[in-house]
Amino acid sequence: MKRLIRCLGLLVALTVLTVMVTACGSKPLSSRNVWHTDQQSKTITWGVKADTRLFGLLDTKDGKIKGFEVDLANALTKQMLGKHAKAKFIQVTSSTRMPMLKNGNIDAIMATMTNTPERRKQVDFSNTYFFAGQSLLVKKGSSIKNVKDLNREKGTVLGVVGSDSVENVAKVAPNAKVLQLTDYAQAMTALKSGQGQALTTDNGILYGMSVQNPGYVVTGGTFVSEPYGIAVDKNQQDFVKATNKALKELRANGEYNRLLHKWFHNVKGFDYEEAAKE
Template identity: 30%
Template sequence: MSRSNATFGVRSGGSGRPGRRSGLSRLRGWGGVGAMAAACLLALTAIALPLECGSPGEASAAAALPPAGSGVDHAQQAMADAPCTDPEASLRPSDAAGPAVQRIQKRGYLTVGVDQNSYLWGYRDPESGQIVGFDIDLVRAIATDILGPNPRIVFKTIPTDQRIPAIQSGDVDMVVRTMTINCDRIKQVAFSAAYFEAGQQLLVPKTGTTITGFDGSLAGKRVCTASGSTGQALLESEPHGSHIVLVENQLDCLVLLQLGQADAVLTDNALAAGQAAQDPQVHLIGQPLTHEPYGVAMNLADTDLVRRVNMVLQKYTNGGANSQWMQAYNKWLAHNLPGVSGPPAPLYKD
């Protein structure tokens, strides 16, 4: 499967299993976002199409970004030596403009790794052509704080297993892509405070399945998850006799499920809720299996940028029912992921 990243710049404000049907005839409804199916099938056939908007110079400049910061080796060693008890603990907020923030301001635009296939989180609206979603609203808030009104943003679409390499190489300033904070990842990248909490859960067809949960009913079944995801780690540690199917992007799993080439999907329930919204013939079963706090990921050396993002999150989540966070939740997630009363409480380590 191709690992080419699609890059596009915008300005803020725009918005065959035997006995089962196989092939395209088994594709089911998409809940009002039919154009998304074409994007998924393109991903499965490994056709990578560059998606560009705005100034042509933005994309080329983003591709040539130098590695961020010079203290990465020291930071990585410090993280490796430190015990991991509260991986969600991040640096205390600050609005100071250190080297990383100044780098972005001098360049004049923010480069962010995102997803364009996660319905409700980060996806290309088939009507407007704009990339939108819960994560994208947060990106715009960060960019506005650093660059001012109507900021220039370069979105780079990145496969799940390329999120960390993109940050370490300096291809992006940050990744905002339903990325779980955990003990392994904080040794490789720095995270903001958590801005959402999810959990791994199974997504299966509503009819014709014998899978009852994350248990022995998975024996002999094909369970799909994204390469490099926490779902892969969980399946590899507890496969329950299943056959693990790996894809680059999580939404590809829904297509495989629809084509009869997978029997179940294991992913964050927040993402699975979006997939169930696209296809009413699938649903979540069982209970969340893990604790999955999402954070904004940045280069280990960019400590001032981490603190700045945490300051943005502090403002973004303050205000209770009237906060920007709740407004984004009500707009994108409340209908398909109800019952969330607010963002997780931030944890800081210094």
Template identity: 35%
Template sequence: MKLRKVTAAAAVVLALTVSATACSSNGKNGGGASGDKIKVGIKYDQPGLGLKQPDGSFSGFDVDVATYVAKQLGYKPNQIEFVETKSADRENALARGDVKFIVATYSITDERKQKVDFAGPYLLAHQDLLVKKNAKIIKGKDLNGKKLCSVTGSTSAQNITKTIAPHAQLQQYSGYSECIAGLQTGAVDAVTTDDSILAGFAAQDKYKGQFKLAGLKLSNENYGIGVKKGDTATVNKINTALEKMVKDGSWAAAVKKNFGPADYKNEPAPKIGQIVK
């Protein structure tokens, strides 16, 4: 009798263990159903796109896109963990598995497609210049001999030095906030990156009225969502989510919410897989 009781008790423990394991496994396979988190790479210092607020919350168009996509993958907002992903570390972050996907003004290029896969594009931006309100820079070539700031690893810096103004004195910082601060103090003459990013900074209360966009379309920047190379299943799911976001009006609402205050003239929502050269 004692032997039967011990055996029965062990069987109950074993059954509970197997059940718990199965629940955990099912949660992982089914998205965020069991409370699992998903890590998503974003920028922390881009107003209007990806910005970490003083209270620890996040705001911006990229944040809204990432949240919508994660929801379509089965995750609730409280299951999303946003991870700061700087421009120079995006490919490595995906390769290491630090994040599931990256929504961080990540322009799709042939070079990057050798290392990562992209869903999208979800926004078409253009490289531009941010200068002081009274500056006379009106063309890209006017940057020759000027102090120009961009972020390490960005396509904007490469475009300037290779074709637009090879004699510009390029200074590369780790973040755009540093570039904007340098522009304010006069340490640099111009900041270059995508117009969507520059518009967000120019619209901030502390900078309002000090800067202007040069209005130059120096390049086409097709923002994509970066995914680990070979993860075709995730790419397909994200593309489906993006198509739904545009169709149900959430994309347009996010554009108005995040770019409206900066009077940013955005392009229409791009079609999935359509890259504008």
């Protein structure tokens, strides 16, 4: 009987210890300090696009994602954590980037994400690192010259799920029909097959698509401002402050402009001063 009591006592003690350890190791994601964790690991995990030419595109030859945002994230990582720090990249899309941030799969989003009042309810943003504007991509010779033409002709405009571009078009061209695709590659395929008369998103993204598809042009100017910011989860102000400080330093030492020219120097009509606005 004594042996049984001792065994039961030991079992209870082990159970209590297990519960305590589990509780200590399961802090909610909202209580994490991402910046302190990254300082210890000397690593920042970035969510980046892999389907967006000039910003983040998967190179099938070596399996690496390349683009302006990838290079800028690398530069920011080293500016924030030291020259031996490592930037880790995880592919996101317009529809997956927010859930992956909230789930703790990534530390920050740098994926052509516009800083909007609606999104600021869910995440915090860094200062602007690329000032884009929404425009249209059409086939050369198209009768669609601007967003008003879409409204008049009741045409179909193509967009991407998770982007605010389609909502913006609906405000200025309520007569236009909308077709949303999973990613920009599918949207471009839909445009080529005639499923829509125009594809809409930020002009920076569209410039990359026009470079890849010479038969298509960016038209109509910009009808909505789209300032890109680095998004982090709420209550991560330490990370935001460190990011803004590093971004300011990269602008001051010329590295920001070097990367901007590296990726956009051959884009016809690209406005460096507009893109670099803070």
